[in-house]
Amino acid sequence: MIKRKLMMVERIMYVDPETPVNCIFSAKIKGELPEQNFKTALEKIQQKHALLRVVIDSKTEKYPFFIEEKEIAPIPLRIVERKTDQDWLTESQKEWKILFEEEKTPLARVVWVRGQDVSEVFWAIPHCISDGTTGVTLMKELLQLLDNPALELEPYEAFTSVDEFLPSNFNVKSKKFKAKLYLTFARFFFMLQQKSKKRNLGKNYVLHQKLDPATTTQITQKCKANGISVHALLCSAFMQAFQEVKGKEAKGKVISPVDVRHFIPEIKEDHLFAFAPTVDLAIKKGSSDLLNNAKQIKEDLVQKIGKMEARELLWMGEQMHPIVDRMISMLKSSNGGHDVTLSNMGRINIPNDYKNFSIETIFSPTVAFPWLNSNTLVTSTYNHQMDFIFLSNEDFLPKAEAAKIKEKAIALMTTS
Known part of the structure; x- marks a missing residue:
């Protein structure tokens, strides 16, 4: 049980x-x-x-x-x-x-x-x-x-503790000291924060756009020709679009979730799991060289993923339960230091054709966050079509501004 x-x-x-x-x-x-x-x-x-x-x-x-x-x-x-x-x-x-x-x-x-x-x-x-x-x-x-309702699915054992993901050489004693230190610093940090009453009271919204196969191919070919990834180009284009629309208010930074399964193979691709470790990616303030920024982001991402200790992150998180309520309170009231959380799911691995029907398309997922900075971009590609979902809240980023940012970013990605 x-x-x-x-x-x-x-x-x-x-x-x-x-x-x-x-x-x-x-x-x-x-x-x-x-x-x-x-x-x-x-x-x-x-x-x-x-x-x-x-x-x-x-x-x-x-x-x-x-x-x-x-x-x-x-x-x-x-x-x-x-x-x-x-x-x-x-x-x-x-x-x-x-x-x-x-x-x-x-x-x-x-x-x-x-x-x-x-x-x-x-x-x-x-x-x-x-x-x-x-x-x-x-x-x-x-x-x-x-x-095919006759198909059988293979059940799997659910994990009971993050300790199951720890390597045999994991030194709990020294890590516990580090965790206590982090927890002390975090408590001190939250104590210094002034309690903000700011909240998003406006309406959550979603902007959706699907590119046609020709435009999607144009983007992927541009990335190949310049030795950059689609993810790096997305980050670069959206940060630049934020700068152009928001001016000095733009942060020049995105938060990017990474699939934890890359680091912990025991969590299989077909297992339900919620944790996606994140990396921060930034461009130089005022920089508008799209491709150079994308090259720098790609290098930065490779380096940060290479250093990521997902198993330790999961374990360390478990030592932080006493301050979770304060973390949530801060997310609900803080502007954050980033323009957008950008999740690129890449190519969706779902077949097109079945015996009794076919899949016309898959849409990128939507989710309405209760955070003050609820700017979220989710992209995916299916059937040679790139799909964009941009989500936010009218209080934090007016829908008209978000539409401008999305249009500018896609224009940057598609113009040669």
Whole structure:
């Protein structure tokens, strides 16, 4: 039976029992989907992933914990009749705000925006059990089972503590001293911070844009010709666009999450997991040499990833539970030192064609953060089309400004 405390990073994404932070992963499907196949598919997916059979108890102990619910309800399916191409986006924004609070209900929902020949299907999952790779996995499994309900999925053992990821030579004694030092510094830092009452009271919004295959190819060829990665070009273009639109208010820095599975192979690609370690990437203030900035970012990223100690980061996070509430409070009230959190998922590894339907496209995930600086860009590529999701809050970054930033950045990436 599963019973474990939420990791520090899971607690940050959980926030508290009253704040929903839900990730939405959507696919557009051409063809007929038999309704009865959904029930079988969702049952099998729930049996495979232990985290889809738990609830969060935030009342019984000092810190919230996952606990397996023996009488867990099936993953709910909500069906909406499709009227326009934008219904999936409207429905996904509704799902941002709905808590997973009902007793004995799993931490996942599926919505089917049902049309005659075209449908959108999406997962809504709390961020505290899900990163981008999780969304891809759940979508891939759902599509496989909708096409072939006889398919069997292999369950896996859920981890019970981050200690399971520690190498045999991990010196807990010396690391505990380091952790105590960090915790003391952190407490002192928070003590010095003036309590800010600033909060985002405006409306969360999403800007969506999908590039056609020709424009997407143009970007990838530009990167190849200049020896840079698409991720580095994205970072460079968006930081420059922020500078052009926001002027002196621009920070010239992005926060970039990295898939933890690169560092901890025990966490398999098809395992549900929420922690993505991040790297800070910056450009020189006022610098507008797009390609040079991208080259510098690529070098910086390679260097920072090379030095990353993900196992230690996970363990160290577990020593920081006493200050998590203060971290969350700061995220809700601080402007932060970055322009945007930029998550590039790269090529989405989901097949196009199935026996009974085909996938027209996959959309980059959306999520509405409760942070003051909620600027988030998620990009992905599917079927030779790059997809952009830009999310923020009207209070922090007006939607019209965000649209200008997105347009400028894409123009920078596509002009030779």
